[in-house]
Amino acid sequence: MKNLSIIIACYNEQDNIEETVLRVRKTVPEAEIVVVDDGSKDKTVDVVKNMKLKNLKLVSYQPNMGKGYAIKQGIINGKEEIQAQVDADSQFPPEELPGLIKPILDKKSDIVFCSRFIKGATVEKGSLTRMRRVANFVVSSFTSLLCGQWLTDVNAGFKAWTKKAMMDIDMRCPHFGYEPEIAIMARKKGYKIVEFPINYKRRLEGNTNVNLWREGVIIPLFLLKTKFFR
Numbered sequence: 001m002k003n004l005s006i007i008i009a010c011y012n013e014q015d016n017i018e019e020t021v022l023r024v025r026k027t028v029p030e031a032e033i034v035v036v037d038d039g040s041k042d043k044t045v046d047v048v049k050n051m052k053l054k055n056l057k058l059v060s061y062q063p064n065m066g067k068g069y070a071i072k073q074g075i076i077n078g079k080e081e082i083q084a085q086v087d088a089d090s091q092f093p094p095e096e097l098p099g100l101i102k103p104i105l106d107k108k109s110d111i112v113f114c115s116r117f118i119k120g121a122t123v124e125k126g127s128l129t130r131m132r133r134v135a136n137f138v139v140s141s142f143t144s145l146l147c148g149q150w151l152t153d154v155n156a157g158f159k160a161w162t163k164k165a166m167m168d169i170d171m172r173c174p175h176f177g178y179e180p181e182i183a184i185m186a187r188k189k190g191y192k193i194v195e196f197p198i199n200y201k202r203r204l205e206g207n208t209n210v211n212l213w214r215e216g217v218i219i220p221l222f223l224l225k226t227k228f229f230r
């Protein structure tokens, strides 16, 4: 696939980033890969620089700004018309990229969200705590109410879109609320979202960066602002 940019936003992923980049390259050899290092404090940047792969772009800055900000840098720096976002820890297997972008190639949709909770999806044992499942359900339901389309897994880190739609949506959220923001703004602007079932795995190495308490307060407030004041 030529006209494809893969965006990998990462924060402290020195033990995972190389494997994820290589798996992406193997799956979609002709795609551009844009790694956005969001102020990592470990050796993520050195690992990527040492890879010396063709068509691999590194965007790097300090300090850490949040995943939403990083994804936006990936969208702006990715030069191709179709883009996909892949988490750096390969929990969403990069091998499933062709299926993820298919609805866009078939002109059935502008935006694809993967889902761990629809027919055809699987979740590896031990990869999701009960607390995370509940949080996901709450965020997805709240987002669905605000955007008027039933979405089952808004927080999954494996999505595809056209660059045109995303530039129009103009994401402003710097933190983890960027995913519901995309959903709300997409529906406001008339873009279609479809869901794609995924086989979710355990994180390769390292720890989660998600702080449920922090996100639980900030995200709903940001979404209400997005819904009613934009």
Ligand SMILES: Nc1nc2c(ncn2[C@@H]2O[C@H](COP(=O)(O)OP(=O)(O)OP(=O)(O)O)[C@@H](O)[C@H]2O)c(=O)[nH]1
Binding pocket: 009, 010, 011, 012, 013, 036, 037, 038, 064, 065, 066, 067, 068, 070, 071, 086, 087, 088, 089, 091, 127, 157, 203, 207, 208, 209, 210
């Ligand atoms: N750019 C950027 N990326 C981040 C930040 N926090 C997390 N990420 C990336 O976002 C992805 C998801 O974050 P994780 O910490 O894996 O969250 P999670 O998958 O819900 O939690 P685990 O199941 O423990 O992996 C990973 O690729 C991270 O590297 C951040 O502050 N900035």
Ligand SMILES: [Mg+2]
Binding pocket: 087, 089, 091, 203
């Ligand atoms: Mg993860």
